[in-house]
Amino acid sequence: MKIVIAPDSFKDSLSAEKVADAIAAGFSDVLPDAQLITCPMADGGEGTVDAIVAAGNGQLRRNRVQGPLGVAVEANWGWLPDSRTAIIEMAEASGLQLVARNERDACISSTFGTGELIKAALDAGAQRIILAIGGSATNDAGAGALQALGLGLYDAQDQPLAQGGLALANVARINLTGLDPRLNDVRFEIAADVNNPLCGEHGASAIFGPQKGASPEQVRLLDQALGHFADHCARVLPKDVRDEPGSGAAGGLGFAAKAFFGAQFRAGVEVVAELVGLSEAVKGADLVITGEGRFDAQTLRGKTPFGVARIAQAHGVPVVVLAGTLGEGYQALYAHGIHAAFALTNGPMSLEDACAQAAQLLTDRARDIARLLTLRTL
Secondary structure, three states, X not given: OEEEEOOOOEOOOEOHHHHHHHHHHHHHHHOXXXXXXXXXXXXXXXXXXXXXXHHOOOEEEEEEEEOOOXXXXXXXXXXXXXXXXXXXXXXXXXXXXXXXXXXXXXXXXXXXXXXXXXXXXXXXXXXXXXXXXXXXXOOOOOHHHHHHOOOEEEOOOOOEOOOOOHHHHHOOEEEOOOOOHHHHHOEEEEEOOOOOOOOOOXXXXXXXXXXXXXXXXXXXXXXXXXXXXXXXXXXXXXXXXXXXXXOOHHHHHHHHHHHHHOOEEEOHHHHHHHHHOHHHHHOOOOEEEEEEXXXXXXXXXXXXXXXXXXXXXXXXOOEEEEEEEEOOOHHHHHHHOOOEEEEOOOOOOOHHHHHHOHHHXXXXXXXXXXXXXXXXXX
């Protein structure tokens, strides 16, 4: 029997690799002769670098860069030397998890550190850069990242522009001459599942600004500032991409990546699946096990179990989900290649205890599922 184990991480608890190992331990206890293939996954958000590095014989690299509010942070990124591919999680440098809730400020937070990670990848000789852009603390249309890479932004007094989304209201001139020329020789891909435009009622500021600390009035001002920046970009670039799907991702980093790097957008789980070789692993399998912390109707929006199920369905392989919790509407996934779903806990349990015991709970549930499989031989 061949079983592929391809889960996402369980946020605040276990990495995807550790989740996969815990599930494998449960199956091996009951089915010691089964062929177990672990394939840690992610969907472009937290854990993307770790999943790809673990499955792709990659390297984990680390740079000290500017955090979203200007304080230096240590940020990891992935390197696949055989293909000269860099995997950058923007949240490592510019993520919401780096800012205390009472310090979140969408008006001044910057993607400058993400630009520094891109520069580190260029220094390493990257020919392909994958930007995983979930979990941002920023709303600066990627201007900070562009400044880190040499783009000149100036106000009406011809002074360098301050960082942050609100400062973009003061852009008077853009100078492209200092932008790192190596960017022209790199293929950029954005791993994301957000299709918002840059501006407007469905734009970066309106939809994501509040969770980053923006008040209703600040949302209005930020939206205007990003629109002003886009106006100036349209004057120096061949194409205006502000209204394209995904330009509002990561507070507008998607806009910068499309407009200045020519980046292509792909579903995050598809990018990860390709790099870890999931489709090849699933061929000839009898069962696929996937999972995430919370499995609900939102999973249909391109999260890991949905992406894994699509690949497994193409090969005619059934899929079972193990999740920390089963949320509202999870049954809708049964129409998309998932055959069964199970929550981990045995009974009432605090979130803190569930996170602390996640590995053992995963192993226990995996044993239970494996025992069901033995019924085939009775």
